[in-house]
Amino acid sequence: MKVIKEAIAGTLESSDLLVKVAPSDKGTREIVIRSEVIKRFGKQIRNVVNDVLDKLSVSDGSIVIEDKGALDCVIRARVQAAVLRACGSEELDWGTLS
């Protein structure tokens, strides 16, 4: 999927995260993660984000994450929602996300 516009998903509240997705002119995926638990879970969060982006075939775009200690399933859901909005996508092949 191609990121064609800016989009956000999530909140700044505890146990949630805010995901900001924007088109990038560099043709690469740029992921920036800020988290209150970056030292303990930074790698794990990045793995989850990368996995979602791989499954949605997002190869370029800027993804900025403000994490407030969200669980993996929440991270997945928020990243999916932000990416789908940013790609202007109405239909989704749920199978690819499993």
Place this chain on the structure above:
Amino acid sequence: MNATGDFYTVQPKDAPAEMEEVRKLLAANDLELDDQIEVFAVCRRQGRLVACAGLDHYTIKCVAVAEDTRGESLSLRLGSEVVKLAAERGAFHLFLYSAPHNLPFFRGWGFYPLIEVPQRVVLMENSPVAIERYCDSLRAQRRPGRKIGGIVLNANPFTLGHRYLVERAARACDWLHVFVVKEDASLFSYADRFALVAAGVKGIDNLTLYPGSDYIISRATFPGYFLKEKTIIDHSWAAIDLLLFREYIAPALGITHRYVGTEPFDSVTNNYNADMKLWLEHAASAAPPITVVEVTRATIRGIPISATEVRRLLAQRDFGKTAALVPATTQQFLESKFPVAASNTQMKGQIA
């Protein structure tokens, strides 16, 4: 109603009574209501207004939470609400003004400090990397030389005075970087202004022309610039714009000198020129000082050329007189864009 309270939005122009409550909440937090705010996100709990955050285009201001409701998650919900509100209005890259002592609070909203005027105000943006990415794109345009100039033009529209300033600066420098103010808040659209500058500076070879950005004389960095006739300008706002230039833009491009025309007519721009010397040259800063060079305005028959005058003549469709003040490229544009045949009174209304 949930335990936190009800969150909703208020448009200042539609709700004078409610704005009185907002004003009181702000006053209790040593803040004044900013009349540029288009919409507020507010929280009401048991009938009482307990939190507010204002949005002026893509800048968040006037954020307050009643003292007795602090220490809960209310403020984070407020932050989420105002960010969502901005997104619904198409604004994603956001700025925020805060008192310096509240900086840690807004870090929790995902905002990062850009520039601080000590003891007064801090400008933040909602990305930890956006300014660096912008500076990276500028760094790719660096040119060698010992004297590197910078000019920021609104060019509303481009006149022979602008041409004179750019020529003088280009001649004095090894290379000149020229920025066009991006904000669409002037009589001429950004696209038109940019095209006229591009046409007007043709033939000057040691120059790079840049599209404007949110970091150079924008609603975020210098809101007062776009309110010229209306208000007295808060000097700290010009300081923010100038310190951004000094600490980020100039170092990225190696700019050593900033050129500006003297301003005989417009007091906002005149103040800006005075502030320029203060904040670019004299104020304490981690970045090296930038020399401000004020170039005396070009004159025609003793009268300084100004875009303000061109707009005044344009309102009267006096193309005979505008021709003396603008290059041929701008003149052609004016004559095609403002036909004399058009309803004169209607157009005058728009320009005034």
